[in-house]
Every structure is written in structure tokens, then in C-alpha cells.
Amino acid sequence: MIGPLQLVLILVVTFIAAIDQFNFLESLYQPIVMGPVVGAILGDITTGLAVGGAYQLMQIGSMPVGGAQPPNAVVGGIMATVFAVVSGLDVNAALGASVPFALLGQYGVTLTFTLMSGLMAKADEEAANANPAGIVKLNYFAMALLGLLFAGATLVGVISITNPTVSDFISSLDGNWIMGGLSAAGGMMRYVGFAVLMRIMLADDMWGIYFAGFALAAILGAAGLGGPALVLVAFVGIAIALYDYNINVSIKNAGGGSGGVSDGI
Amino acid sequence: MIGPLQLVLILVVTFIAAIDQFNFLESLYQPIVMGPVVGAILGDITTGLAVGGAYQLMQIGSMPVGGAQPPNAVVGGIMATVFAVVSGLDVNAALGASVPFALLGQYGVTLTFTLMSGLMAKADEEAANANPAGIVKLNYFAMALLGLLFAGATLVGVISITNPTVSDFISSLDGNWIMGGLSAAGGMMRYVGFAVLMRIMLADDMWGIYFAGFALAAILGAAGLGGPALVLVAFVGIAIALYDYNINVSIKNAGGGSGGVSDGI
Amino acid sequence: MIGPLQLVLILVVTFIAAIDQFNFLESLYQPIVMGPVVGAILGDITTGLAVGGAYQLMQIGSMPVGGAQPPNAVVGGIMATVFAVVSGLDVNAALGASVPFALLGQYGVTLTFTLMSGLMAKADEEAANANPAGIVKLNYFAMALLGLLFAGATLVGVISITNPTVSDFISSLDGNWIMGGLSAAGGMMRYVGFAVLMRIMLADDMWGIYFAGFALAAILGAAGLGGPALVLVAFVGIAIALYDYNINVSIKNAGGGSGGVSDGI
Amino acid sequence: MVSNVNTYKDLTPARPLDRATLNKMVWRSLFLQASFNYERMQAAGWLYGILPGLEKIHTNKEDLSASMGHNLEFFNTHPFLVTFVMGIVLSLEQQKADIPTIRAVRVAAMGPLGGIGDAIFWFTLLPITAGITANMALEGNIIAPFLFLVVFNVVQFAVRYWLMYWSYDLGTTAIEVLTRNAKEFTHAASMLGVFVVGALTCNYGATTIRIALQNGESVIDVQGILDGVLPQLVPLSLTLMVYFLIKKKGWSTIKCIGLLLVIGIIGAAFGIWGGNYTPLVEWYTLPA
Amino acid sequence: MVSNVNTYKDLTPARPLDRATLNKMVWRSLFLQASFNYERMQAAGWLYGILPGLEKIHTNKEDLSASMGHNLEFFNTHPFLVTFVMGIVLSLEQQKADIPTIRAVRVAAMGPLGGIGDAIFWFTLLPITAGITANMALEGNIIAPFLFLVVFNVVQFAVRYWLMYWSYDLGTTAIEVLTRNAKEFTHAASMLGVFVVGALTCNYGATTIRIALQNGESVIDVQGILDGVLPQLVPLSLTLMVYFLIKKKGWSTIKCIGLLLVIGIIGAAFGIWGGNYTPLVEWYTLPA
Amino acid sequence: MVSNVNTYKDLTPARPLDRATLNKMVWRSLFLQASFNYERMQAAGWLYGILPGLEKIHTNKEDLSASMGHNLEFFNTHPFLVTFVMGIVLSLEQQKADIPTIRAVRVAAMGPLGGIGDAIFWFTLLPITAGITANMALEGNIIAPFLFLVVFNVVQFAVRYWLMYWSYDLGTTAIEVLTRNAKEFTHAASMLGVFVVGALTCNYGATTIRIALQNGESVIDVQGILDGVLPQLVPLSLTLMVYFLIKKKGWSTIKCIGLLLVIGIIGAAFGIWGGNYTPLVEWYTLPA
Ligand SMILES: OC[C@H]1O[C@H](O)[C@@H](O)[C@@H](O)[C@@H]1O
Ligand SMILES: OC[C@H]1O[C@H](O)[C@@H](O)[C@@H](O)[C@@H]1O
């Protein structure tokens, strides 16, 4: 059902998206883009668009922060589109069926990040030799590695699901509790992102502001302002931040530098 | 219609609740508990539960603060249940008919608190003699006094309403303007509690924050967040309080102690 | 259709309102008052009330600030009422048809304010001669001038629209894009007022607070609190202002005057 | 009775109180208001609560008498937070601090803790737990009262225990912490309290206006008009009125309660306040 | 005209002004803007307002002339708050303060009071009272205009009277209060004002987009999409644009008004702005 | 590898970098994370990005080696904001500042910029643009992906360019600005970030409870009850749990992700989490 040219094109797109997820535009790889692109390759751009949009909404807020990897949207998004167009699953089922591949992608990233740690000694060597070309090459190599790993994962995915046994099995998973659990877990990944941000930024005196932000979002949601919520949150947040900055600068100047930002209770 | 054992049980329960309203768990006495308990004694737990729940909602926010007594929920709640189960009034009518008894209870508390003032001289004597047992006894005496007064009030209440003339009269009061006025006044009691709190806490520079709290609650109510309103108010309030604390400590440290919390405009 | 007495009364009312828009009660001139008054003169108080209310709502928020003149509500409101009662236009059409006259009024005010600039030299002379009466006369003169200009504009308006050609022409303008554009522009005039206020008050460190106010109003609107919105905004604003005052006074006192209000980022 | 002794006879610090005594006093703290009265409020209940500690600390009869004496002075705080004051005061007693110092600390702590406690426990925790479970009760769910009792009391006991141990263990440090930034802490806590009370005024406003007039086709609904000006305007006005009477006119709360009773009944006579009743004077007909 | 006299001839403080004169000046303050003009704005109306006081204070013709002269300099504030400035200035005149001092105080007060007054009276009190009563008027209630006039003017007169007496009585103290923390007061008041203006921008935003396109089954409603991004985005953008033109490009308000007229009309020609009209160029069909 | 050289050999400031080199580095900054790894994160990508500048500045091989060496130390910030760090560091390199100074500035800038950038770009800009366009996509609008790419990348490139030029031009002044009020700036920026993260926790909370029980006529809907206590209570609890594990128990993020996977799957086995699936253990029947 997938011709060889189509397969090659999908692998090329995967290669690019894998790199783009951390480099270059850091946006091409998003499901809302990959969905229609893969859809177009497979001859059904409309379905691709629908899957891409749905996947995008599902994973909104699950971003890598400080390097923490949620289930991977690149492999996930591409495979969901393949499921919908080729296996004919409906959008929801396609989303569910793609979860194991998203986990595979997550694993691929973690693997690359671990392997690349080993190459840092090599980088130090190039630095010691004042050899810029070596640094350049090392970076290119890492991107190629990630791209190839992802293309490989997608290849395995595409081939296996065109195999009737596998695809029957996967379809049968729809509505299964494991899939339900993976989806639920997928939705929870963003909390890791939030927690990491809090570890970075939240000083002891800022717990209140965290809960205040929560409260504001709750109000906006209940008032039917879910859409512009974040813009309005930013408005209020900027007011608070500017005020905080000005007051603390005033305090510092008043006190000849001895005071300044308090260190919490 | 009320057997002797039932009567005794009700009086015992009243005795306990009267003490509990200021001591021990300070929660057993609440209508939501007393309703079903008295209902169970009278053989109709379901009605008791309904009356208890309704009374609880009606008097929410009417708490004694600094000793100021609103109409009494103990006698009120118990008598409302008796009205509903024994006299067969519907929930609303039972609530209304119980108001005079709630006022009676309020009077009982005020009386006790006045009487006990007189015993403080006795307490001083025990202290002068370094006699702990005397202090213990004095406290037990006061609780027993309150319990007995309340049991008495309930006894009068129960006996009088099982008297057909009295009960007919009370039923006839339903929808009467005096009952309406007493209910309205009951709803106003909480404002005294609020005002007392304000007198305790509200410095001149805090009028704004009072109105801001009011505004936030208005928004929460309008946005359909009446339920979680107070939690969200607490979230925002904690943010404000923490910020205030940190800023004022910073100011104090900056200024070598000369500045600190301003004393209002 | 308009008798001579009615015409005279309208001109007298216009004369008074023209002065009142900047002096005396500064409220008589509002469309909600002028509508029913002119309606009464023309014998249809009900229509006058309706037009006055509608015009008032349309121009709410368009106030002169720092002397900046929006389309004029005095001539506009009076003419809209005349249109509705005499020409029988429905309320919306009457509002639209009155726009050119509102622009005429705006021009009249600008003209007066320019002319009066020239008389300031005369005022200096009276001051040099320590002649209070001269100052008094000058002020009376200016008010009379404005009143007469406005009465004139209204006279022209009333006469021309009782002329069938003119009135047919004006009716034909209803729904025309130019009228639509004038209405849209009229609605935009208030932004000038807002911007002028911002130029006066907004220091660099206050951008946040501007957006916070915007956000609060957005929430209030969405929560269905459009009516009490400004009261609630004032509540919160007062809280912020009081807090700001107290904190900055504290900072100043802490630092021996060196610190105080910060001058923005 | 203000005691006239200023220092204890025996100034050797006593041995620290053992767990059993502390626990016992947590339990006794439940009866803080046993002999509540208008003269000294919780004074005798307070003394009852700390007696087990005082008896261990002051082995000397004279000192016990002196200590009991000054611990019978006016006292009032929130019942759930009293163990915090207990812990600090007992640690001072144990170290045989000057009596005026102990008094000052006791008085300084009881005021703000009273206000905060009322706002947090009587006006926030209670309404939330009782409100939710009351609604469950109205739906016939028999779990409701149990759920209420469990949640409310778990919080109550956790607070009482934890504060007792925390403040006693910190001992004088607690006082240091409390006093160093006391003004700032009180200010911030009061801000929180006032903010919550502002919200309560709106949230629990329970007074509505009944008046409504048929005006041709349409109905003039006074409450509706007021809501368009400011939701809960009547409760806000009444609260501010009571505050004004207490603060500026020095009214007692009992007098305010009386006034509200009068306002309630007279208002109902004229059909002003909302509710299900027939006014005495029916000067308007409710639209159908 | 900036006066070149710096001190009055007669430096003996005049007798305090009597109630009748103060009242008279409150009434005269109603005509502050009688001779409003682009050169000195309310200058001559201001002088008119305080003349009764000046005549009592400066019995000497030369001083009266000097005083009238410097009180004819540029002046602009909010009409309802002018009596506050009157009170302070008159108390300074009475004490025969230096003219530069009087000028400085007058100028310092008029600016912030102008901004605050506009925000509070023109943009808050007026819309609330006029808005509510206008809605009553639309329902045919003839009470509406009366209610509007009463509420609005009760506030106006209360403010004018109270400020006059308060600021005159405080006399120099008022100035002390005002000047000691003037920077802080102005900052706080401006915060309030800016906050309110931010809210007004959203609340009174009156410009909508009319464009809507049929797209197969569904309708692409531009205003709806914008509302999903930020309610009142267009009014906010236009306000910021005007602010930018005034602040950074130095445009006059009249030029801004002209620009908005052009934008309004050209936009309507292309059917961009909401409203009930037929565009000149119909490049899209409104979905039914 | 922490370099052991502290000053460059050649201390003559290099010529300012030309536009072409700056532009080139903006482009290279797009590949900051090319060789991302768990040991030094963006270190090698960071060096790759500034190499064109370093090569121009350090004509001497030894210095180039020293500079490359210390620029290979641990580095991590938000990719879109990296050019701000680039600009400052390059201006310091050009002036041949001490290596420890350069290191300190680099480290001081990368932390807060990382947090802020994540909050603003990953959690605000991205969800807004992707969210709106995803909804358009679901309606079949093929413009959606293009709109997303254009808006997102216009912002990205504007930010990258502008920050590079701004921070390089300001040069040492930027550092002065940044360091003078650095503590205050970081505090304020963190406040903003924390506030936004609080909002995100509520706004993007994606975990619901499926459990619902038929209770006679009525349905006990657990999620509904929780919403009555606090909307998004479950996401808040889970976030706080993860935060606690990371902060207090020192868990790695990978371990937290594993835990959530387990919680997700076990919960689904018992039908706890919302979603369209059949639990393994069906201990309750969903009401119809
Ligand atoms: O947290 C800062 C930064 O950390 C890592 O570099 C990645 O996860 C980025 O996506 C993130 O912006
Ligand atoms: O106000 C503090 C305190 O005062 C009195 O003791 C009682 O009314 C308590 O309920 C209250 O908590």
C-alpha cells in the first residue's frame, strides 16, 4: 500500500524532522506540519491535516525542558498519520496506536543524548588543537545520527504495520487499557516539564505567585476565556514582574545595597 | 409522639452538643451532624439528614468571633429536626419555626458567659492558693452549666411543641412576616462576624485589600466558581501576603530598621 | 412641522446645553437628558427618551480629555431626536443621520477654543489693571459665543431637514458606507481620550499595570460582570494604589530619602 | 487580675517537658473555652490547658501561684491555634523568664492568631467542608456527616499537635523568629485575613431585596438593578455599617446584633428583605 | 504671561477667608472652563473662580494685579477637583507666599488631578450612572434622566465642596502633606489611573471587524478569531497606535482624531468595520 | 573541561565584529542543540555557534585554543535566547576579558534565560500559535500549518536577530546593566515565569478521573466533585508531586517520567484515568 518512493520520501521527511525538533526552525517537526506533509506523500492530505491537528492538541504543553524528553511527537505524529491514511483507522484510534512509537522515539532521543556524552572528550581534544573544523564535524555527525535513528524507527514502524498480523494486532489494541494508560501517561508528561521549570525558577518566596497564576488560569477557564488565557496571564504576569523589579531596585538603592531581594521566609 | 427514652436521648445529645459548640471537637454540634443524629433517635434519619443539611447551609458563615453570638445553631438545628420529623413540617417551614428557639439558645449562651464572669474572682483565689484542682473544677462546672441550660431549653421546646395549641400556633407562623424578619436577621448575623474580624485586622492601609478580596469573590461567583471560590481566594491571598512579608522585611533590612511596614496614609 | 415656539425653545435649550457641556452641571447637556427634553418640546417625550438613551450608550467613553474634542454629543443628541420625532426615522437611522451634525458641533467647539486663544492678551490687560470685572465679562462673553454658535448650528440643522430635498437626501444616507464610516470613526474617538490619559499618567514602569487593567476588564466582561465592571476595577485599582503608596513611602523612609519611587526599567 | 510579682523565686530552669505532658496539654487545649466569659474570655480555660506543664515546672508553691495568677489574665485567641501560644509560653516558663516578658509574648501572639484563625478555620475550612457535605446531605447521602467530621477534625488535630511541638521545640528561637519580623509577619497575615474577609463578605452575603414592581410589560426588580451596580451591595453596606458602629461609635457586638434583629424584622414587615413570607404592610404586589 | 514680580508688596497675612467667600468660589468653580482655549486652557476661568478670594486678600491694587497676572498662566485640571487647588492656592495667597512658590504648587497639583479626575469622573462615574440610566431610558422609564442628574450632581457637588474646605482648612499643612510624599502619591494615583484606563480600553472598546467569509459549510468570522486571541484586540491596537503617535511622534490630538476619521471611513468603504451599512467595495459576501 | 588558563596571551582588544560575522552566528545559533547530550548539554553547539566570532578575535592559536576550551564547558539555555548570551560573551572575548569573568557572565545569563524562554516560547507562544492553528486544521483549513510556521518563525527570528545585535552593541554596558540589577532582574523574571507556570498547570492540566457511580437516581461523578473543590486538582497534585521528587528527593526527570508511565498504566488498569478504553479490572460500572 505504500510504494517505495513514498517510503523513501517519508524517511527523508523523518530525517529532517528528527533534526528539526532540536535545531533549525524547531517547528517544522510539529505534528500540525508533519501531518499534512506525510498525508500529501500518502495521497490524502485532508486526513493528514486532521490527524496532525488532533495530535498537536493532544501533546500541547509537552515540551522538552532542560533536556527532559516526553514521548516523541515526531515519530508519534508521523506514525499516527500513516495509521490513519494507510490502515484506515479513525483519528482517535490512530492517535492511540501511535503511542508505542512515540515511546520508541523518546527512547531514541535519550540514547543519542547518552551516546553524545561520550564524544565530549573528542570535542575537548579539538579545542585543545584549536581546530574549529573538528567541532563543526562533531555537530554534523550528531545531527546525522539522530536523523538516521529516527528514520530507522519509522522504517520499522511502517514496515511492521503494513504486515497484516501486526496491523491487526495494533488495531485490536484500540480501547485497550494499556493504550488508555499510555495515553493518560502521555498527558502527564507535561507535569515533568512544569516541575522542572519550577525547580529552576521557584524561590521559596514564590510559592504564592505560583498558586496565584493557577488561580488566574482557573478563573479564565471558567469565564470562557480559555483561548486568550495565556495572553491575559502574560499581561498580569508582566505587571507583577515589572512591579517587583522596580520595587526591589528602589529598595536596593534606598539601602545602599544591603537589602535588595529578600530570600524568602 | 416522642417516647420517654427518645426524650432522654435528645436531652443527652443536646447536653453534649452544647458543650461541643465551644469545646472538644467543635464540630459535633453542627446541624449537619445533629440533624441525622436526632433524626435517628426519632426514627427518621432521612428527614434528619435533609433538615441538617439545609440548616447548615443557611447558617454557614455565622460563627462566633471574639465571643459574639449569632442565633444558636445547636438548639436551632435540633428543634428544626424535631419539627420536621414530629410535627411533620416540610424542611423550609421547620427551619423557620426553629428560629425562636435559636434565639433562645443565643440568649442561653450570653447568660452563661455573663454568669461565668462572676466566677473569675473565685478562679483568682484558687490561683493564689496554687490549687490546680480548683481551676479544673471551675471549668467542668461551667461546661455542665451550659449543657444543662441547653438541655432545659430543648426540653421546654420539645414539650411545648408536642402540645397541640403551641404546635398549631407555631405552624401558623410559617410565612409570617416576623418569621421572615427573624430569618433575614439570622442571615445578617454573619456581618457582625466580618466586622469584628475587620476591627481586629484591618489597618488603615488595608482598605484596598478588603475591596480587592470582595472583587475577586464577585468574579469567582459570576464565573461559576462559587464552589472552589475560597480555595482560589486563599491562593491569591497567600501570594499577596508572602509578597508583602518579603518586601517589608527587605525594606526593614535595607534601612537598618528605621523603615519597615508603613502605617497607612 | 416645527412651530416657531418649538423652534425657539429648541434653540434656547441648545444654547444652555452648549454652555453646560463645559460648565455648570456638566451633565444637563448629556443626550439622556436632552433627548426627553427636546422630545417634550416636540410633543413626543417617549421617542425622545429612547433616542437619548441610545445616543448616550453610543457615545459613552467619548469624553474630552485635555481639551481633545470628539464628535459633539450636544448637537448630535438634539439633532438625532429631531430626526426621530419630526422626520420619523427609526432610532438607529436617526443616530446615523445625526453624525454630520455632531461633526459640525465638534468643529464649532474647536473654532471657539481657537478664537478664545486670541482674547488671552485682553485678559492679561485686565489683570495688569487689576480689573476683576473685565475677567468676569470675558468669561461671560466666551460662554455666550459658544452658546450662540451652537444655537446657530442647530438652527441650520432644523431648517435644512424640514426641507424635503435635504431630508430625503439624509434619509437616503442611511446604511451608506460614509455614514457607516463616520459611526465607526465616532466609536474610535474614545481611543484618543485613552491615549491622552496614558500620555499624562503612564510612566515607563506602568506598562504592566495598564495591561493588567485590560486583563481584569476582559475577565469581568467574559464573566458577565460588564455592568459592575468599573466598580470592581476601581476596587482592585485602589488596592494596588494604596499598596504602592505605602510601600514607596516605607522605602523612602527606610533609605533616608535616597531611594523612593523607581524610575522604571 | 494583674499579678504584682515580676520574677519567680526559683530561677533555675526546669527540666524540659516530656512528650506525655505535651500530649496531655494538646488534649486539654480542646477545652480552652470551657469557662468562656465576658470578663476574661478564655482565661480560665487557658490556665486549665497549661496546668500540667506549670505543675511540672514550678515545684515551688509560691511560684506556681504566681504563674497561675498571671495566666488567669484576659486571654482570647483562636482555639485551634492556641497550642502555638502554649508552646512558647511554656518554654518561657520553663526558663523562668520574667513574668512581664511572658505576658508580653502571650498578648502579642493571641491577637493576630485570633484573627487569622477565625478567617482560616471558621470562615474558610468550615464553610468548605460543611458546605460540600451539606449539599451531599441534601441529596440523601448518609456519608456526608461522617465525611465532614473526619476532614474537619483531621485538620484540627494536625494543627493542634504540630503547633504545640513546633513552638515548644523552637523554644526561645520561635520567639526570636516571631519577634524579629513580628511587625512584618502580622502585617502580612492581616493582609491575608482582610483579603479573605473581603471575599467572604461577597461570597456569603445572604441578604437580598424582595421588592419588585410591575411596570407595564416589564418588571422593575430592585435586586437585579443592584446586581448591575455591584453584586452583594447590600451585604457589603451592612458589613461596613456594623464595622463603622463598632470601630467609630464603640458599639458592642451584642448591640450590633440587636440592631440587625430590628432591621431584619422591620424590613420584613415592609417586605424589603427577600424570603418566603407575607409582609405586614403590602405596599407593592410582587409580579407573578 | 509669566509675571515678573516675585513677592507681594504687602506681606502681612490677610484675614482668613469667611465661609461666604469660600462658598461663592465653589459656585464660581462651576465655570472653570467658560473661556477654555488652546493657548492657556482654563486660565481665565480659574482666575474668575478665585477672584472673590483674591479681592479680599489683596487690598492693595498692585498686589491684586500681580496676583491676577500669575493666575492667568496656563492652567488645566479636572473641573470637579479644581476646588482642591483653589483651597491650597488661596491659603498661600492669604499668607502672601512667594509667587514662584504659589506657581509651583499650582502646577504640581493640576497635572495629576487632571489625569485622576478624568479617569474617575469622565470614565468611571459618568459611564456607570449614564450607562445604567440609559438602559432604563431604553425601557421607557422616564425617571431615568432625573436619576442620572441627581446621582451625578450629588457626587459632583459633594466633591467640590468638601475639597474646597478640606484643602483650605488644612492650609499649608495640606501642602506639607502633598509635598512630603508627593512623588509617592502621584505615582500611586497614576497607577490607579493607568489601571483604570487599561480596563476602559477593554471595557469600552467599540470597534469590531465585520469581515466574515463562507468557507464551505463553516463561516470564517474574523472577529470571532480575534476574540479567541485576545478580546478587544482592535481597540487595544488602535489605542496603542494613537498613544504612540502622540508620545513618540508628537502628534496633536486633533491630528489623531483626523486620522481615525480617515481610518473609519476608508475601512467602512471596504466593509472592514462592523455596523449596519453597505460597503463601497463589496469584496466579500456576508454569510447569511 | 574547566580550562586552567586564566588570561589570554594577546590582550590587545580585537577589532569589532562585522555585520556579516554577526549574521552568520545568528544562523549558526539555530544549531545550538545539534550535539545535545547529558554531560554538557548544548556545550558543543554553543561553541559551534560562536566559532566564526572567536576565529576573528583570536588570531593567535594558543588563545583560540583557550577560548574554545572554556566555551566547551556545560552550557544550557533556551535556544531562542542564546544570541543574547552570544552577544555579551563575544563582546567580552573581543575585549580580551579574563576567562573567569567571561565564564561567570555566561553562567549567570544562561540559567534565568533558560527558564524564562521555556515559559515564554515553549509554554506560551507555541501553545497559542499551535493551538489556534490546530483547531483550524481540524476544520480542514489547509492554511493552518503555513500560518503556524510563519507566525512562530517570524517571532523566533526577530528575537534571535534583535537580541544578538542589542547585546553585542551594548557590549560591556549590557553586562553592566545585567549585573548591576541582576538579582532584581532574575527575581522579577522568575516571578513572571513561576506565575505563568502556575497558570499552565491549570490551563494544560490534562488528567481527569473517570470514576462515576450510579447512586440510586443520582450519579456520583468523582471528577465533578473534585471540580467543586478545585478545578484541575489532579494535575496540580501530580505536578507538585513531581516537583517534590525532583527537588527534595533528587530524582532525575527520566525517573519521574517512568513513574508517571507506571501511574498512568496502573491507573488505567483500574479505570481511574479518563479516556476511551476498557479497564482491566472493572470494579464499577459507568452510568449510562
Ligand atoms: O530549559 C532550557 C532548555 O533546556 C534544554 O536545552 C532543552 O530542553 C530546551 O528545549 C530548553 O529550552
Ligand atoms: O476571635 C477569636 C475567638 O474569639 C472567641 O474566643 C470565640 O468567638 C472564638 O470562636 C474565636 O475564634
Ligand SMILES: OC[C@H]1O[C@H](O)[C@@H](O)[C@@H](O)[C@@H]1O
Ligand atoms: O484632562 C483634564 C481636563 O482637560 C480639559 O480641561 C478638559 O478636557 C476636561 O474635560 C479635562 O478634565
